[in-house]
Amino acid sequence: MKIEQIYTGCLAQGAYYIVSENEAAIIDPLREVKPYLDRLEKDKVTLKYIFETHFHADFVSGHLDLSKKTGAPIVYGPTAEPQFEAIIAEDNQIFEVGKIKIKILHTPGHTMESTTYLLIDENGVETAIFTGDTLFLGDVGRPDLAQKAGSVTQEDLAGILYDSLQNKIMPLDDSITVYPAHGAGSACGKNMQKETVDILGNQKRTNYALNQPDKESFVREVLEGLTAPPKYFGMNVAMNKGGYESLDEVMNKGLNPISAEDFEGFAEETGSLILDTRSPGDFYKEFIPNSINVGLKGDFAPWVGALVVDVKQPILLVSDEGTEEEVITRLSRVGFDNVLGYLKGGFIAWKNADKETDQVNRISSSEFAEVFNSQAKVIDVRKISEYSAEHIENAYNRPLDMISDWVSGIDNSEHFFLHCAGGYRSMIAASILNSHGIRNFTEIDGGFNGIKKTEKLPLTNFVCQSKTL
Template sequence: MQIDVIETTGLGDRSYLVSDGGVGVVIDPQRDIDRVLALAGKRDARITLVCESHLHNDYVSGGLELARAVGAEYAVPAGDTVAFERTAVADGDVLAAGPMRLRVMHTPGHTHHHVSYVLADADGAVQAVFTGGSMLYGSTGRTDLVGPEHTDELTHAQYHSVRRLVDELPAGTPVFPSHGFGSFCAATPTSGDSSTVGEQAQVNPALTQDEQTFVDQLIAGLTAIPAWYSHMGPTNAAGPTPVDLSAPRRVEPAELADRLAAGEWVIDLRSRTAFAHGHLPGALNFELAIANFVTYVGWLVPWGSPITLIGETPEQVAAARRELVRIGIDRLAGAAIGSPEALATGRELASYQVSDFTGLAAAMAADPDLVVLDARRADERAGGGVRGSLHIPIHALADRLDDVPPGDVWVYCGSGYRASIAASLLARAGRRPVLVDGGYGDEHTGAAAAGLHAEPATV
């Protein structure tokens, strides 16, 4: 029996292909199913069963299209109301796929109807458990995505679901979650790339704390929900349309200039330093090479707004399109390909300064009234920030630009990625940003090393 991991780093998720005896089972597939089909071909496995642990909140599922494409049975939790034919599975059901058996366990918490799948071989020996958004590595799935009125109930349910997994499964059972590798579906940060039920019994908060402590700490630690999450559940319940990975319509320089002049969302995919050194005025920088690209495009761009990509190569644009369709951004206004100089057709490029925390410290010493913007989330800010800095999380900045005082604005975040988005938003608004390119918490080059870190009470 072979268990293959299909990693989607941009969303912090994993899908799985289990193959045995020429038969394949797929768990929680992403929307770009070509990856799954290619892997199944490599394993010489015919996919006969596709399983969903829940209606996902952080991506558009490829399960329905995959099942239809290969003629497989499609298993979805019975409690989820959907607009398509599927096998509705409930606690205790057993699904067969060749020599494999998958027992359904109702593990509510991440959602009301969430299930896990216990994999056994032909002899009934447990081989693995696929836990979706229930038991993660050193954490659990967040419990506030269904709605705030359900959070307390679901957090208690999550506690008991994780404990049930430990009570009913052998300690050596490998655990394969779908979330928790950078996904905002995790309630708290996860740890490690593999684990077993027995290992989780020693480290998972749901298994090392009493129920009320677990509930209180999980709820207190919940962070902001990415804006695009609200569209994923309804899309998955309705039945996603087949994925389209074709190249976006080519946008020529004259049309690109019009889109920029209209203030549309024109996204430059280059590195943040390359963008800072020269870009088309009005463009915004969402660096494709960083795993968080799709998260922050989905979070910041108003749903349904026209998006035009600027890529250096067709391959870069294709990679961005693949990332975006995973969260249902299917219809792009188009894409321009080439260097900023070529696309500018003689117009002057814009630029802004790039520095680091040492440079910020020197600038603050020279100008005590220097405007410094912290673009991190509230939970990060709670651990401290640059003294005297203004805190506006990146996902709120577009609506709060008027809250930023006039003058030069030095902007930082946890790594430099969100700061680059913030700097480009400020530049588009006619401000003069300085990008602090570096990690706030970096030991040797971060804020503390530059003497800038202040505790929350003094920030």
């Protein structure tokens, strides 16, 4: 028997590849399925089942493409209602893969169809659980995503999750290995550990959610501090449940080179968003006016999802040459399938065509320390939790993921400084502000991490102050 965790850092997501004898199973596959097909061919095994722990919200699964290419059936737990052919398993049902068995443990709460898969090895020993978003390391799945107005509340779901954990997970042996669907950095939980594999006994000892004295305490603690989920989550659920375009077709459409001469007109004609995936260090120097920068070397796809929201939005790419396929793949993981093409030759082609460019006023953190005074207005786009921990005295906290709510309140007649932790998020914000005609600001390279190192600026540990812009 072999268990392989295939972890994707930018999504903080774990898929699982399990082999026994000449058969395999895959749990929660990513959108692009070629890596799985390559593994199957290399191991000379047949994919017998594709197990889905639930209808994912934060990424689009590869279950449909993988099933079409291999003929393996898709398996969901009880109550799931996909709009395509699948096996809807019963609680405690057993599936055999080679000499091992996979047992269905229906564990609703995160969503009503959420299911944990219990692996029983060739000796009949319960060995591992694949918990999806039911149990994370250090946390449990957020119970607010599947609430329905007028019927099921987040409190109801949290209570159901408590029962699932107490009745299905806690009775299992401490020696069982826990393989969750996500780790630290995922928006599906709030308190995840950096590790991606653990022993159940350790989680019973250290996971705050598993150590509540009663259901009422569990509901209160699990719901406390939850921020609004990214707005694209609902669209990803709909794609996972209802189906989507083949990634092969998405790729064929997106790998469409467009010359610098035709690029601007094509963008206007199609209503496309121009998405520049170059690094912030390249973007700020020169870029196509009104383009939005989300650097590929970062949490690229989740930030596109959080800020663009509409997965059907037409997109044109400005990318480093040779990265176009990677960009399209990563966008497809969160459901953005409507890439219509890319700037042929990259940004240098735009420059060589003598096209109009724009830029962001950027200074280093040390330069900022020299020009800062008590009258300077500073906008910090980090998360509320980051800001609350430590920030520049009197700085305003305006989280990047809420920019659509606060951008209209900016007074463009008054200069301000803009920063995040290191410069990635603040450059995203800078590009969005520019696209709204807001230009009277200076972005700080190095962000708060660099600002702290200067040791010249007044910092405070106070929580968010209530001043308005």
